[in-house]
Amino acid sequence: MGILAHVDAGKTSLTERLLHHAGVVDEIGSVDAGSTHTDSLALERRRGITIKSAVVSFALDGRTVNLIDTPGHPDFIAEVERVLGVLDGAVLVVSAVEGVQAQTRVLMRTLRRLRIPTLIFVNKIDRRGAGDTDLLRSLGDRLTPALVPMGTVRDAGLPAASFHPYPYPDGDADFADRLGQCLAEQDDTVLAAYLDALPHPLPSARLHQELLRQTQQALIHPVFFGSAITGAGIDALARGVRELLPRAGGDPDGPVSGTVFKVDRGASGERTAYVRLFDGTVRVRDHVTLHQGRGKARGGRVTGVRVFTDGTAARTGAVAAGRIGQLLGLTEVRVGDTVGRPGPRTTAGGHFAPPTLETVVGPVRPGDRSALHTALVQLAEQDPLIGLRHDEIRREISVSLYGEVQKEVIGTTLAEEYAIPVSFSATTTIHQESVDGSGQAHETMGEDGNPFFATVGLRVEPGPEGSGVDYRLGVELGSMPYAFMRAVEDTVRQTLRQGLYGWEVSDCAVTLTHSGYNSIMSTAGDFRRLTPLVLMTALRRAGTTVREPMHDFRLEVPAGALGQVLPLLSRLRAVPAPPQAERYGYQLTGEIPAASVHALERRLPGLTGGEGLWESSFARHRPVPGAQRPPARPRTDHNPLHRREYLLHVVRRV
Known part of the structure; x- marks a missing residue:
């Protein structure tokens, strides 16, 4: 199972408490003291946050639990991405003080979309300001209404706060009735049985059976309260993990x-x-x-x-x-x-948006350039969403990022683990290009100044949003050797990483319309070198639009700060909906360019007296508005948009 949460909700502390509960450790580690068992990196201990996922195992009444502690900071969402595909179940931790936060909502939406059975643990009930009834209502409004509280909290907000589970499965009549209502909302068969049983609740055996089934099908989510620091509610949560989350399947004697x-x-x-x-x-x-x-x-x-x-x-x-x-x-x-052997769960991925920021990283000492390249390649092996772009012309390496904290961690890691001090350029936004229309081009072997022993024709068209690059064959598969076919397809995908303005082109269909070769002279290299020329000509004829990443946002501000916040949102090109009055101020929702998020986060505390609550998450890409000259990114290839320049580099002649 995985433990997931927004940063500082108490995931790592909960892991420590579960290890202690299972008898694995005698002394509970502290995040503040840097003595936890899963935060093993020196940087994690120093900063008090989880950066890399960690695995521990323990036994609960004979059942082995493999627990994965994941990062909570949104800059390290790539670590969570990789863990989701291997989980049988999850515990989503919510702070009883801060409540539902931005990352909490992103994680819950993803867990429900992937149908991962999930228990919710409301942590920190012993902290001042902790809520229970109001927080449960907030969980239902902002996460999912399919929640079942498994007990009650006493003395919330006091050090002696405790969680009292209902006597499950033979609970009291009120609990049985509430549980029956919640289960009936998810299943018509249960609804009919519930109505037939009125005015009495469903039998406890049926309630237990349905709660188990609906939890394991991710239709409903039991909620536990407690404190990882004091141990309140841990017994009940451990019982929920043991009884409600599904056992791992699989055939030990089958194919690997x-x-x-x-x-x-x-x-x-x-x-x-x-x-x-x-x-x-x-x-x-x-x-x-x-x-x-x-x-x-x-x-x-x-x-x-x-x-x-x-x-x-x-x-x-x-x-x-x-x-x-x-x-x-x-x-x-x-x-x-x-x-x-590939299986249905081995190909899972793409649960979160890719990074929308990038920066150029360079060595402080010029002699470290080669070592820096090697170190960054190793870091990218461990984190595939750290995308690297090598610009051989300018001798620069660009790194894609989720945020400024990730940039700091990369810099510290390079300095401490690889002894390579580095500097970063200012963080910039990663745009995309989308195809406007249809365009095609072809070059025939031996004609029109084609210096390659290859014939290639390509058509480029727009594709559905989220489709990536759909490569198709408009010629017979056997019209030329497979190695040549593969060379064209691989080169198409490689070339589209830089469109007309230097940004990656996505959501398009590319069709091979012409093919030809010389059985004696042609090589796969001929097709790799010719394909960029043909593809970029077709792309120029189709046209592209530069699109910028947009975030959905939710902002709560005091009433007196609304007049200052709205003009700032306008300057930052945000598009807010009309303000909604709330008890203590106003709530604003809408869209904002990813490039403006950091600037708003810096200004917000001063404008709201520290009382502004902000959350945002990636939503979509939209065309850059009102740009006569769209933002461009320097190319790192031999620029097939300029035939003369390209041929001089590739074949040393025009």
């Missing part, structure tokens, strides 16, 4: 099928792959196959296996279906790899 969700490097650079195994068994000295998307299959021999047990990763001879293990010896393993 698993997912690599994390890769670490040891002191000498060796890779350790964290694998959730869905089926089969991997043993030491086994040869395993690795896949990723449409890429070429790779392989490797496993030289060591560790399985998580009692809070540590212990050396063993094998890891079986349903468990998480560390595999050693796989020199080519990457995050996101499928181990063995």
Whole structure:
């Protein structure tokens, strides 16, 4: 199971408390003291936040629980992205003081969309300002109404606060009636049984059966309250984990099928792959196959296996279906790899929006340029959403980011773990290009100044939003060798990373309309070099529009600050809906360019006296408004938009 939450809601503290409850640790670690078991990085201990996901294992009444503690800061959402695909269930932690926060809503929407069984744990009931009844109403309004409180809170906001679970499954009549109503709202069969039983509640056995079924189908979410610091409510939560979350399935004797969700490097650079195994068994000295998307299959021999047990990763001879293990010896393993046979859960991904910011990173010492490149490649192996762009012309490396905190962490990691001090340029926004219409072009071997032994024709058209690049064949598959066909497709996808204005082109269809080759002279290189010329000519004829990332936002401000906040939103190109009056001020919702979010976050505390509440999350891309000259990004290739320049670089002649 995964533990997920907005930053500072208490995920890591809850993990420590569960380890103590299970008897794995005698002393509970402290986030503030940097003594927790899952925050193992020095930087995590120093900053008091989780940066990388961590795995621990413990037993609850004979059931082994593999628990993954995930980062809560939105800058490290990529770590959460990789974990979601391997979970059987989750615990979403909400602070009883801060309530539902921006990241909480993003995570809950994703968990429900993926149908991951989820319990909700309201933490910090012992803190001043903690709520219970009002907070439960807020959870229903802002997360999902399909919630079942599993008990009551006493003395909320006091150090002696406690959680009293209902005597489940044989609860009192009021609880049974509320539970029956909630379950009936999710299932017509239960609704009919509930109405037939009135004025009495449904039998406790039926309630227990339906709560278990609907929880495991992610139709309903039991809610527990407590405190990770004092231990209040932990017994009830542990019982909920044991009884309500589904057991891992899988056939240990079947074909191997698993997912690599994390890769670490040891002191000498060796890779350790964290694998959730869905089926089969991997043993030491086994040869395993690795896949990723449409890429070429790779392989490797496993030289060591560790399985998580009692809070540590212990050396063993094998890891079986349903468990998480560390595999050693796989020199080519990457995050996101499928181990063995692909299955329905090994291809999961794309749950969150990609990064919308980027910065140029350079070494403080010029002699570190090569070492910096190697270090960034290693960091990108561990975090695939750290996209790297290499500009050989300017000798620069750009890194894509989710936010400023991530940039600070990358800089600190490079300085402390690789001894490479770096500097960053100002953070800029990553735009996209979309195709306006249809455009096509072709070049025939031996004609029109085509210096390559290849014939390529391509048509570019707009595609549905979110479709990426849809590559199609308008010629027979056997019209030329597969290696040449593959060279064209791979080059199309590579070339579209930089459109007419230098931004990645997405949501388009590209069709191969012409093909031809010389059986003696042609090579795959001819097709790789010709395809960019043809594709960019077709793209120029189709036209593109530069689109900027937009965030949905929700802003609560005191009544007296509304007159100052609205003009600021206008200057930052936000599009707010009419203000909604609330008890203590106004609530504003709407859209704002991602490029303006950081500026608003800096100004808001001063304008609202520290009382403004802000949350935002990526929503969509929209055309850059009113731009006569759309924002462009310098190209890092040989610029196939300019034929003369391109040919001089590629074939050294025009």
